[in-house]
Amino acid sequence: MKQKIAFLGLGVMGYPMAGHLSRKGFEVTVYNRTAARAEDWITEFSGQMALTPAAAASGADIVFACVGQDDDVRAITIGDQGAFDTLSKGAVFVDHTTASAALARELDEECQQRGCHFIDAPVSGGQQGAENGRLTVMCGGEESAFTTVTPVIESYAQTVKLLGPSGSGQLCKMVNQVCIAGLVQGLAEGLHFAQASGLDADAVIEVISKGAAQSWQMENRYQTMLANEFAHGFAVDWMRKDLDMVLQEARRNGAQLPVTALVDQFYADVQAAGGGRWDTSSLLTRLKSQVKPDEN
Numbered sequence: 001m002k003q004k005i006a007f008l009g010l011g012v013m014g015y016p017m018a019g020h021l022s023r024k025g026f027e028v029t030v031y032n033r034t035a036a037r038a039e040d041w042i043t044e045f046s047g048q049m050a051l052t053p054a055a056a057a058s059g060a061d062i063v064f065a066c067v068g069q070d071d072d073v074r075a076i077t078i079g080d081q082g083a084f085d086t087l088s089k090g091a092v093f094v095d096h097t098t099a100s101a102a103l104a105r106e107l108d109e110e111c112q113q114r115g116c117h118f119i120d121a122p123v124s125g126g127q128q129g130a131e132n133g134r135l136t137v138m139c140g141g142e143e144s145a146f147t148t149v150t151p152v153i154e155s156y157a158q159t160v161k162l163l164g165p166s167g168s169g170q171l172c173k174m175v176n177q178v179c180i181a182g183l184v185q186g187l188a189e190g191l192h193f194a195q196a197s198g199l200d201a202d203a204v205i206e207v208i209s210k211g212a213a214q215s216w217q218m219e220n221r222y223q224t225m226l227a228n229e230f231a232h233g234f235a236v237d238w239m240r241k242d243l244d245m246v247l248q249e250a251r252r253n254g255a256q257l258p259v260t261a262l263v264d265q266f267y268a269d270v271q272a273a274g275g276g277r278w279d280t281s282s283l284l285t286r287l288k289s290q291v292k293p294d295e296n
Contacts, residue, residue, distance in 0.1 A: 002027045003152065006060040008053050008076050008083060010037045013096070013123065014066035016131045019045045020156040021064075031056035031076075057083035057091075062149055066096040066123075069241060070103045077107055089115035092145045094153070096137070098122045098238075100245050101167035101174075104140060108166035117145035120166060121153070122173035126234055128220075134158045138176070140168030174246045180280070181243060181263040183217050188284040191225055201226055221281040233279030240267050 003026055007018035010032040018041065022028045028047035032038040038049040050056035053076040057063045063083050067073055073095060077084050087093060093111060095104070095118070104120035111118040119141035129135045135157040139146055146162045153160050163172045190213075194201045205222045208214070224230065243264040250257045266286055273289070275282050 003061045004059055005029070005152070006031070006050075006056040006063040006083070008032075008056060008063065008065040009067040009072075009097075010041055011066065011068075012127045013130045014064075015041060016127075017064070017066060017096070017135075017156045018047075020133050021152070022046050024155040026152065026155075029056045029060065052081040053077070053079075053083040054081040054086045057093075058086040059088065061088075061091055062152055063087065063091065063093045064096060065094070068097065070099045073097050073099050073103060073107070078110060084110060084114060087111070087114060087116050090117075092117040092119060092149050094119045094121050094149055096121050096123050098173050098177075098242055098245075099170060101140075101170040101249065104167040104170050108141065117142060117148075118166065119145055119149060120169040121149075122169055123157070124173070124176050130156065137161070138163055138169040138172035140164055140166050140170065140172075170245075171249070174242070174249060177239065177242045177246055178257060178260050180217065181239070181267075182259050183215050184221075184280055184283055185259075185263045185266065187215070187217050187222065188225070188281070188287055191222065191284060192287040217281065221279070224279070225281050225284045228285070230275065230278035230282040230285070233281065235277050236267050236270050236280055236282060237276040239280045240264065240271065243267070 005021055005026045005028045007014060007028060008031045010018060010030060018028060018030050022045040029050050030038050030041050030047060031050045031053050042049050065076060067076060076082055108118040119139050121137050121139045123135045123137050125135040133156045136159040137153055137157045139162045143162060150160050163169055191201050194204045205218060209218050243260060247261060266283055269286050270282050275285065
């Protein structure tokens with residue numbers, strides 16, 4: 001029998017992820033806060049839509065969610081007509097939202113009380129990764145539930161790994177964002193330095209991308225950065241939301257993150273300049289706006 005799947009949240013990530021599940025032959029029911037988005041999805045893919053999270057989750061073997069932040073997750077799970085109201089005993093709820101580890105633990109406890117399972121499973125790879133089915137998924141939860149959902153998640157992921165108990169997936173995603181923040185700032189400064197030195201920045205990247213400086217950000221973002229194009233990718237607003245959770249968690253566990261805190265403030269500068277919806281690589285714009293040496 002086909003597994004019955006529900007997918008809650010059809011944003012730039014959830015829409016193609018749910019589409020991959022449909023193409024793999026799963027019986028998919030989708031829900032989105034704006035119903036028109038769900039209507040668009042069912043015209044493009046095989047499946048059906050529900051008007052509430054509870055209706056979507058009813059009878060599902062696995063319920064996936066990919067929404068914005070903690071409050072959005074609470075609304076679709078334990079809120080009015082939330083999915084937990086109808087989640088079947090033994091079913092697994094998989095949250096792909098980048099949210100707090102505390103929320104993951106809270107919802108895991110809720111699921112245990114209801115006789116079902118919860119996996120926190122934030123993703124990395126962006127819209128391109130979601131569309132191409134090449135996401136990386138970081139999971140926290142029980143191993144038995146993880147084993148159940150892994151073959152399904154592989155419909156849109158190239159890597160799926162269990163990091164530990166509930167909340168571990170979200171903590172791993174925080175590590176991911178810490179590393180990205182530092183990398184993007186370093187790339188922005190490198191490109192800025194190359195241009196200020198009169199070098200051909202494209203030629204510089206051609207050389208250094210074959211050595212130890214290579215990164216995903218360098219390979220996939222340097223051209224748009226040099227072209228001053230930022231109307232794509234992972235928005236600064238969302239990165240600041242993620243870094244806020246990182247810094248809160250660091251205050252709790254005692255981790256020292258001076259560079260992350262500094263880059264977070266640099267992103268605040270980009271927001272203040274009107275770049276809240278720009279890609280995170282827009283850190284370069286902040287450097288270009290600084291006073292040039294010959295103007296001192």
